[in-house]
Amino acid sequence: xxxxxSDAGSADPVTAxxxxxxxxxxxxxxxxxxxxxxxxxxxxxxxxxxAMVAALLGETASVLRDVPDISDVQVVxxxxxxxxxxxxxxxxxxxxxxxxxxxxxxxxxxIDAHAGASRIPILFCGPLLHLLGEALIPDLGGCRIGxxxxxxxxxxxxxxxxxxxxxxxxxxxxxPHGLKGAKIELPYPxxxxxxxxxxxxxxxxxxxxLKNAAxxxxxMDLIAVLQKMGAIISYExxxxxxxxxxxxxxxxxHRCIFDRNEAASxxxxxxxxxxxxxxxxxxxxxxxxxxxxxxxxxGWFDVREDGIRFRRAGDLKPxxxxxxxxxxxxxxxxxxxxxxxxxxxxxxTVHETVYENRLGFTAxxxxxxxxxxxHPNGIDSPDRRVPRRALEQAAxxxxxxxxxxxxxxxxxxxxxxxxxxxxxxxxxxSTVRNVGILRxxxxxxxxxxxxxxxxxxxxx
Ligand code: EPU
Numbered sequence: 001x002x003x004x005x006s007d008a009g010s011a012d013p014v015t016a017x018x019x020x021x022x023x024x025x026x027x028x029x030x031x032x033x034x035x036x037x038x039x040x041x042x043x044x045x046x047x048x049x050x051a052m053v054a055a056l057l058g059e060t061a062s063v064l065r066d067v068p069d070i071s072d073v074q075v076v077x078x079x080x081x082x083x084x085x086x087x088x089x090x091x092x093x094x095x096x097x098x099x100x101x102x103x104x105x106x107x108x109x110x111i112d113a114h115a116g117a118s119r120i121p122i123l124f125c126g127p128l129l130h131l132l133g134e135a136l137i138p139d140l141g142g143c144r145i146g147x148x149x150x151x152x153x154x155x156x157x158x159x160x161x162x163x164x165x166x167x168x169x170x171x172x173x174x175x176p177h178g179l180k181g182a183k184i185e186l187p188y189p190x191x192x193x194x195x196x197x198x199x200x201x202x203x204x205x206x207x208x209x210l211k212n213a214a215x216x217x218x219x220m221d222l223i224a225v226l227q228k229m230g231a232i233i234s235y236e237x238x239x240x241x242x243x244x245x246x247x248x249x250x251x252x253x254h255r256c257i258f259d260r261n262e263a264a265s266x267x268x269x270x271x272x273x274x275x276x277x278x279x280x281x282x283x284x285x286x287x288x289x290x291x292x293x294x295x296x297x298x299g300w301f302d303v304r305e306d307g308i309r310f311r312r313a314g315d316l317k318p319x320x321x322x323x324x325x326x327x328x329x330x331x332x333x334x335x336x337x338x339x340x341x342x343x344x345x346x347x348x349t350v351h352e353t354v355y356e357n358r359l360g361f362t363a364x365x366x367x368x369x370x371x372x373x374x375h376p377n378g379i380d381s382p383d384r385r386v387p388r389r390a391l392e393q394a395a396x397x398x399x400x401x402x403x404x405x406x407x408x409x410x411x412x413x414x415x416x417x418x419x420x421x422x423x424x425x426x427x428x429x430s431t432v433r434n435v436g437i438l439r440x441x442x443x444x445x446x447x448x449x450x451x452x453x454x455x456x457x458x459x460x
Contacts, residue, residue, distance in 0.1 A: 025436045026460040031426040034275035035452040041263050041281040042068040043256025045441045047218040049076045049120055050195050051225045055098035056127035057203060058229055062251035065095045071439040078114035082106040105132050108169040112138035122153055126200025129162060129175045138170040152186055152193035159184050160200050181206030181245050189214040189239060189325045195222060201243035202231040208243040215239060216326040217286040221257040228252040260286045261332045267310040268336030269421045271299050280307040289329050293321055297344060318346035322386040323354050331355055335414040339422045341397045342370040348397040351378060356391035361415030364408040368422055371398040405430040413441045424454055
C-alpha cells in the first residue's frame with residue numbers, strides 16, 4: 001500500500017486526533033490476488049455505540065472495553081461530550097471511561113454538528129429524559145438503505161408518557177410527568193426500537209412489557225450491560241422482554257461482544273477472492289446462521305478457541321438466502337456474500353426482507369461483470385421460510401461470471417465493503433471512491449487489507 005496523501009489523517013474533524021486511519025477517500029485496487037492471513041475483530045459497532053449511550057444512565061462512571069476505533073464510535077463520543085459527559089481513554093488499549101456526572105442539555109445545532117451521518121442521537125432520548133427531562137433529535141442520518149423511519153421509537157416513547165413535538169429543526173421530546181412503565185408491542189422486531197425501550201424502561205417507574213422484541217446478540221449484550229448497572233430485565237419466551245424499573249443505576253465495566261458483521265465480511269472476502277483468512281476474535285455461537293450458509297455456498301471453516309479460519313472447500317455453490325431478524329441471516333451479511341455468489345456455479349437468490357433498499361449496490365457489481373437481476377418487489381418461492389414483507393426485494397445472481405475492474409462509488413457501509421472485495425477478486429484495476437464511509441464500521445481497514453496481501457493505493 002502507498003499513501004499518496006500529504007497530510008493524512010488530519011483533515012477530517014471526526015478522525016482528527018484519533019488513531020483512525022489515513023483520510024483516504026479513493027482507492028486504486030489491483031485485483032486477482034487471494035486475500036490470506038489473519039485479522040482481528042474487536043467489539044461490535046452495534047453494541048459499543050449503544051453501551052456508550054447507556055453510560056448516561058449511571059450515577060457513576062462506566063468503563064467499556066474492546067471499543068472499535070471507528071468513526072461511529074467517535075460520533076457517539078462527540079455527542080456524549082456535547083451533553084457534558086467526560087470521555088477518556090481507559091486503563092487498557094481500546095477502553096473508554098465515560099463519566100456522566102456533568103451531563104447537561106445540548107442544542108439542536110450542537111447535536112446536529114456532531115451527529116454526522118449517524119442515527120444514534122435517537123437512542124439518547126430515554127437516558128436524557130430521565131436525566132434532564134428533555135431530549136432533542138436533529139434530522140437523522142445513517143446508511144441510505146431505505147426510508148429508515150423512527151415511528152416505533154416515537155410510539156414507544158409516547159407509551160412511556162413522553163411528549164413528542166416536531167419543529168423545523170428536528171424533534172423535541174419532554175416528560176413533564178416522568179416516564180412510566182408501559183406495555184409495548186413492536187410491529188416488527190426492530191433492533192433500534194428494542195434498544196430504545198430498554199434504555200428508557202430501566203429507569204421508568206413500574207414494569208415494562210416489550211413484545212416482539214429484537215433478540216440480536218448485541219441486544220443481549222446491552223441487556224448484560226444494563227444488568228451490571230443495576231437494571232432488572234428478564235428475557236421471556238417468544239420475543240418478550242420484561243423490565244422492572246429501578247430509581248437509580250450505577251456505572252458498568254464491560255467488554256463488548258465481538259463484531260460478527262465484520263467477521264462475516266472477512267469470511268466473505270476469503271470466499272470471494274479464493275483466499276484463506278483467520279478472523280481472530282470471531283465466535284461460533286453468534287454466527288451459526290452465517291456459518292450454515294457459508295458452508296452451503298462452498299465455504300470451509302475451522303472454529304478455534306481464538307477465532308475462525310475461512311476459505312473455500314472447492315467450487316462455490318449457489319444458495320438461497322432470506323435475510324431476517326436474529327436468529328435469521330442478518331441483512332448486513334448479504335452484501336459481501338453476494339460478491340462471492342457471483343463466482344458460484346449456478347443461480348443464487350438473495351431475498352432482502354429487512355430493509356426496502358439494500359440491493360442497489362449490486363448495480364456496480366453488474367458494471368464489474370456480474371450477472372445480477374434485482375426484483376424490486378421480491379419473489380415468491382415455495383422453499384421460502386421468512387414471512388413475505390411488503391418492502392422486500394430479491395437479487396438473482398447467475399454465476400460464475402469473471403469480474404473485471406471498474407470505477408465505482410461506495411453507497412453505504414456494507415455495500416462499500418462489497419465493492420472492495422469485488423475489486424480485489426476482479427481482474428485488472430478498479431477505482432473505488434468514497435471509501436471514507438467504511439471508517440464508520442471497519443477498524444484499521446486499510447492496514448488489515450494490506451496485511452492480507454491486497455494490492456492497492458490510496459489516491460485521494
Ligand atoms: N423500522 C420502522 N420504524 C422504526 C424503526 C425501524 O419501520 O421506527 C423498520 C426499518 O425501516 C427496517 C426494520 O424496521 O425495515 C429494521 O430496522 P431496525 O430498527 O432493526 O434497524 P436499526 O436499529 O436502524 C440496526 C443496525 C443496522 C442493522 C439493523 C438490522 C445499528 C446502529 N444499526 O439498525 O446496522 O442492519 O439493525 O440488524 O445498530 C450496519 O451496521 O451497517 C447497519 C445498518
